[in-house]
Amino acid sequence: MKWSEIRRRYPNKCVLVEAISAYSKENKRIIEEMSVLEDHKNSSDAWSRYKKLHLECPARELYIFHTNNKNIEVENRLLRLIQE
Template sequence: MNWETLRNHFPDQWVLFEAMEAHSDNGRRLVDRISLINKFNEGKDALHEYKLLHKTEPSRELYVAHTSKIELEIIERKWLGVRI
């Protein structure tokens, strides 16, 4: 599904999702296809589950967002140094 479909199915919810297809453009991450992992009433609960999943599976492209946003705005950050 895409972001618009997710928003329509889960209005005014916090969602944890995985980017199944995405690409970069001018320092932004554009997500073309989404897989919903879970929905939440509270952002803190979504972030908590994100942290647990990211810790066990860091290679997955996971995001938390609120469906009130018309468009996803994901800014790419460049990491400096060594990741451990």
């Protein structure tokens, strides 16, 4: 589902989504298609569920967005391990 459709179907909600079709470009993650796994009234409930699902399967590309946002933007972040 596209973000515009998710916003229409789940107004004023926090949605836990899984990226179905996504790619990286210019340090951003572009999500073309996603599946809504759950919707929540508040971010703390969505975050609790996200953590549980992420522990069960860390390879899944999960995100939490609020449908009040017209656009979504995900930055790619590179984590560095500095060894002394």
